[in-house]
Amino acid sequence: KDGRFYQLCGSSVGGKGSVLLIFDVTEKRAAETLRREFSANVSHELKTPLQSILGYAEIMKNGLVQEGDKQRFLEKIYSEAGHLIVLIDNIMKLSRLDESANNMNNLEIIELKKLAEGTVQRLQEQAAGKNVAISVSGCEAEVEGVPAVLSEVIYNLIDNGIKYNRENGSVEITVAVIPGEAVLTFKDTGCGIGSADKERVFERFYRVDKSHFKETGGTGLGLSIVKHGVMFHKGRIELESELDKGTTIKIFLPRK
Numbered sequence: 001k002d003g004r005f006y007q008l009c010g011s012s013v014g015g016k017g018s019v020l021l022i023f024d025v026t027e028k029r030a031a032e033t034l035r036r037e038f039s040a041n042v043s044h045e046l047k048t049p050l051q052s053i054l055g056y057a058e059i060m061k062n063g064l065v066q067e068g069d070k071q072r073f074l075e076k077i078y079s080e081a082g083h084l085i086v087l088i089d090n091i092m093k094l095s096r097l098d099e100s101a102n103n104m105n106n107l108e109i110i111e112l113k114k115l116a117e118g119t120v121q122r123l124q125e126q127a128a129g130k131n132v133a134i135s136v137s138g139c140e141a142e143v144e145g146v147p148a149v150l151s152e153v154i155y156n157l158i159d160n161g162i163k164y165n166r167e168n169g170s171v172e173i174t175v176a177v178i179p180g181e182a183v184l185t186f187k188d189t190g191c192g193i194g195s196a197d198k199e200r201v202f203e204r205f206y207r208v209d210k211s212h213f214k215e216t217g218g219t220g221l222g223l224s225i226v227k228h229g230v231m232f233h234k235g236r237i238e239l240e241s242e243l244d245k246g247t248t249i250k251i252f253l254p255r256k
């Protein structure tokens with residue numbers, strides 16, 4: 001009656017009265033629904049590029065493609081296969097995060113500014129291709145966590161900051177410390193996210209403009225990985241964005 005689900009797990013009737021065992025299974029049900037939806041989405045997302053690879057390969061196999069079109073067909077097959085690899089990589093990352101959600105072993109002390117600077121290095125080439133300037137400023141801040149997971153979170157946010165930016169734009173990363181928390185801010189000058197989409201961009205496979213993935217190479221999983229990575233560290237995320245102006249995402253992490 002209150003929108004929650006209960007399950008009767010046992011009952012016993014004795015001489016002096018009876019006992020009913022009723023469990024609240026609302027969260028369990030929600031997790032099951034999410035898992036089911038995720039599996040359905042995974043199959044769909046994997047099938048789409050595979051179907052297109054099969055289609056192009058079949059036309060070529062049957063000798064139906066003209067000599068001049070061969071290169072174009074091969075490039076399509078190559079790019080769809082590349083997309084599949086990124087997709088599978090991201091799905092694996094998410095499932096590893098799901099598995100380790102309750103396993104807070106192997107934590108290390110991480111200095112966020114250094115980690116951000118190192119991650120920027122990995123994206124320099126991509127930023128240069130679009131002439132996007134990336135800067136890291138602020139103070140040093142230590143948190144306890146898993147370096148590979150936090151590095152992935154930072155990587156995905158800067159990667160998005162570049163992908164959805166304009167030519168000659170910028171991505172500013174700032175590290176700050178507030179009572180009890182370290183704050184990482186990612187501010188870009190990109191296309192922004194509309195208010196209806198803001199609610200949904202952290203959902204698995206959600207993309208604002210599905211037709212653009214070929215240009216940007218997105219899978220719709222980047223921000224889900226960010227969300228799970230931050231939740232894993234018991235942190236939180238804030239998103240502010242204005243269409244055609246830019247996006248600011250803040251990550252708050254408990255301080256060591």
Ligand code: ADP
Pocket residue numbers: 156160161164188190191192193201202206207208209217218219220221222223224247
């Ligand atoms: P994708 O792999 O498509 O980038 P994400 O989960 O990282 O998937 O992001 C989901 C969607 O949110 C993207 O498809 C994009 O439309 C939008 N988005 C994410 N980051 C930004 C940003 N910094 N600026 C504008 N749009 C963004």
